[in-house]
Amino acid sequence: MRAKIIYVITAAVLVFYFVLAGRQGITLLGMGTWITVPLGLSVLAMPVVGVWFLWKNTRFVTRANQLAGELEAEGGLPVDELERDEYGRILRDSADEVFARRKAETEDGPGDWRNWFRLAVAYRDARDTPRARKAMQRAIALHDGKAVQV
Incomplete structure (x- = not known):
């Protein structure tokens, strides 16, 4: 549950950043000079790539969790049989x-x-x-x- 909360908070912060970067890109485009238009386009590219990356990762995690749920219902999840050191790290x-x-x-x-x-x-x-x-x-x-x- 903790990992889900951290993921949602991280995604929300990223979306907020994407909105801010997008607004800056639009502002630069609106200035309309020979330097601000290419700069604005490049600034707008960052949120587009970021949204795509966030979408792909969210979809991957969601699908993996669905498979885990299905495998758990079948009783086929791998059993944790790993040995660990005194700090809990896997040997x-x-x-x-x-x-x-x-x-x-x-x-x-x-x-x-x-x-x-x-x-x-x-x-x-x-x-x-x-x-x-x-x-x-x-x-x-x-x-x-x-x-x-x-």
């Missing part, structure tokens, strides 16, 4: 061991979104965020019945 060897099992499961059943979801969690636990995101994107695509590029 690398433990994460690597679980990752190897999840990877083998995914290689045995590459067309099952559930395997890709669990692999994404294993990647995240192993602190490999880019691969975790790609694995989750594949899980979402497979769940939605979309063609997946290999």
Whole structure:
């Protein structure tokens, strides 16, 4: 719940920033000089890219949470079996061991979104965020019945 609150607050702050930047871009365009028009266009590009990025991330997180809910209802969420140090951080060897099992499961059943979801969690636990995101994107695509590029 805390992560959702932080995400909503961060998104609200970003939207506020986008509005402010957009207003500045429009003001610069309104001046109409040879220097302010290109500057205004570039300032307007930032909120457009930012809104697109925020939308894509929000959609990704929402879909991943929906898959987690569905997997939980099936009783298929991965069990937290990771060993941790005295500070609560995951031990690398433990994460690597679980990752190897999840990877083998995914290689045995590459067309099952559930395997890709669990692999994404294993990647995240192993602190490999880019691969975790790609694995989750594949899980979402497979769940939605979309063609997946290999």
